[in-house]
Amino acid sequence: MREARDGRGAVEDTDPDECVVVAPGTEVFCHDAHPVKQEDEERLDGPGYDDVGGVRKxxxxxxxxxxxxxxxxxxxxxxxxxxxxGILLYGPHGTGKTLLAxxxxxxxxANFVVINGPEIMSMMAGQSKDNLRKVFAQAEAQAPSIIFMDEIDAIAPNREKTHGEVERRVVSQLLxxxxxLCPRAQVMVIGATNRPNSIDPALRRFGRFDKExxxxxxxxxxxxxxxxxxxKDMPLSDDVDLERIGKDTHGFVGADLAALCSEAAFQCIRQKMDVLDLEADTIDVEVLNSMSVIxxxxxxxxxVTKPSALRETGLVEVPKVSWEDVGGLEDVKLELQETVQYPVEHPGNRGREKTIYHM
Structure with a gap:
């Protein structure tokens, strides 16, 4: 075996000369080749910048x-x-904090080490502290590394507001x-939370989580x-208008939009159920070629896809109350109609409305 131009191994000769099978007893002789460093599986198959949207700045x-x-x-x-x-990423669930990291x-x-807050915590303070030490030691040994702490508020809650001795000791250990960490150790700590004010204030200063x-x-x-x-990998028909869908998905986070695309694909499959033979081992090529999301x-x-924000607050209903149900206050109602109702119902006329007011 010799080293190919792309750095991978290439087979130069085999014995016998015909097709061979590599088995546990096969002997491999390498020459003019360098040991191949096994890459982390997540690094090879992980998402790239092209897979992250909506977070340009x-x-x-x-x-x-x-x-x-x-x-x-x-x-x-x-x-x-x-x-x-360290960097602290904060925002609602599903906005892409983990995907970004x-x-x-x-x-x-970089080597990517994940720490899930609820998983690393143990009933014994010593065990939790040992878990953290092992993670940091592993990251330094495999530098450059990124330590990603998901739900960091579970690992490092505010010590003044928590009553658990385990949590307090873990926060001290994390500090x-x-x-x-050596400033040039090529180890970066990224924390993610949807409750930044629940984190111990000692972490949110220079030298620890420098940026939020x-x-x-x-x-x-x-x-x-x-x-x-x-x-991007979905077969979309010519009538698909993603701009219109984007305008109508106010309040949807990245995970909601991904779920929306997945649901659209399933709806496309449902429309073809009458021509699909679920008991067959394969699906006809013509049927596959006819599949497109409209x-x-x-x-x-x-x-059918509910935004994450609405899942937390429950069902939002539009009240069945009209202006006629409010007695008096005509001047107040007129002012509310001009400043609130009209801009919402006619957003395209805001510029024209300002022009009229200045005349």
Missing amino acids: QLAQIRELVELPLRHPKLFKTLGVKPSK RAIAAESG TLMDG IDIGVPDEVDSLEILRINS MDDLVHAKE
């Missing part, structure tokens, strides 16, 4: 804070400054580990970008 900021120290530590040594040790690790070639980045609910442009990413499938998916 945040992604640029995170790349500056994470990718530069991991790839070019000498840059900071030359300038005589210390790079950030995985993309950074995959693109920077010690972060302070013990808000990963909020996507706007109309961001929603369209996320829809395009999630539907606009009605996406509209149906939008109607």
Whole structure:
């Protein structure tokens, strides 16, 4: 076996000369080849920047804070400054905090170590502290590394508001580990939470979690970008208008939009159930080629997919109260109609409305 140009091994000769099968007893002789470093599975198959949508500004900021120290530590040594040790990502569930961290690790070639808050906590304070120490030691040994702490509020709650001795000791241990990180050790800690105010304040200062980045609910442009990413491999018909769907998905986070695309695909399958033979081993090629997601499938998916924000607050109902049910207060009702109701019902006339008021 010799080393190919792309760095992989290439078979040069076999004995016998015909087709062979590699078995446990097969002897492999290597020459002019270097040991192959096994890459982390998540690094190879993880998402890239092209798979993350709706976080353009945040992604640029995170790349500056994470990718530069991991790839070019000498840059900071030359300038005589210390790079950030930690970044805190906060925002509602499903906005893409974990996906963003995985993309950074995959693109920077860093080892990715995940710590799930509820999983690392143990009833014994010593066990939880040992778990944290092992993770940090592993990350330093395999640097460059990214330690991603999901639901960090479960690991490091505010010590003044918690009554558990285990939680307090774990917070102290985490502070010690972060302070013990060498500034140029090429280890970055990224925390994610939807409750940033529940984290111990000692972590939210310079030298620990230096930067805090808000990963909020996507706007109309961001929603369209996320829809395009999630539907890039879907066969879409010519009548599909993703811009219209993006405008009608106010309050949907990235996970909701991904679920919407998945539901649209299932709706497309349901429409073809009459020509699908579920008992057959294979599906006819003509049937597969005829499968395409149409606009009605996406509209149906939008109607049945409930935004994450509404799942937490419950069912939202429109009250059946009209202006006629309110007695008197005519001046107040007129002012509310002009300032609230009219802009909502006619958003395209806002500029024209201002022009009229200035005349």
